Amino acid sequence: MDRLTEMEAFANVVDQGGFTDAAKKMGISKSAVSKHVSSLEARLGARLLNRTTRRVSPTEIGLAYYDRARRVLNDAGEADALVTSMQSAPSGLLRISVATDFGVNHLSPVLSDFLRDYPEITVNMVLNNRYVELISEGFDMALRIGELEDSSLRARKLTETTKRMIASPAYLEKFGRPQKIDDLNTHKLLHYSNQSSGSMWKITAPSGEKRQVRTSGWLSVNDGQSLLNAAISGLGIAYLPSYLYSDAMAEGLVEDVMPSLPRETQGIYAVYPPGRFTQPKVRAFIDFLAEAFAEKEGINW
Known part of the structure; x- marks a missing residue:
């Protein structure tokens, strides 16, 4: 007899x-359940059940075997469900967390194509500029930019962006162009208040040395688009990723303040909860984004 069926009959x-209720649950006869259990006991060489006219209960050995058998049966059920899930069309509610500026400028424009491709998925995109806890806050995934914190989350790199100091031509004409990193101490530096490094810019010098510059200026804000607008308006120097400033630079609204510095590269990642397998809706969206952003590396935003 099939070993898994024997386990299932005994556990039920x-x-x-x-035996009567177990037979009803399995959809087979009472005698068939009895044969499966008897075959299991014979194969193991142990009595697993105490049988009386009124009730059936596991022996001490039977109880220990039941705990392990139930785990095996649960794993087998999960394996069957995994195959079924992976073969089915992605569907259900997909809840995503993404930074406001990236979500508005780059994620929102491609969502329509994704939803046309996967009509059984509905998307709830939450735009915010804080670090969300995916599992406790009920998110399926998030898009994160820059160095990832150590965590149990799984991550897939989608593309890259570069980070540069930018300012308007009017600002540079009025206050001059810094020639070296130390010159930044006399300039108006626009500060992103949500960055993990606090009120410090981490900059790589031409020599490769890592430098820190304390920011001080007329504006501190937790939104990258607002910092770009401030830089365009001539309020100071902003340190921003290329997915924000590339259009403004192409239009001549801002310039690279210190082009001699090495380009700082930041990864753009999809992060999602750990697990034995990725939900089809999450896997479909990550694959879609990887293709949508495939040519968006570096300054090509």
């Missing part, structure tokens, strides 16, 4: 408290 007898 324990769960249901008897």
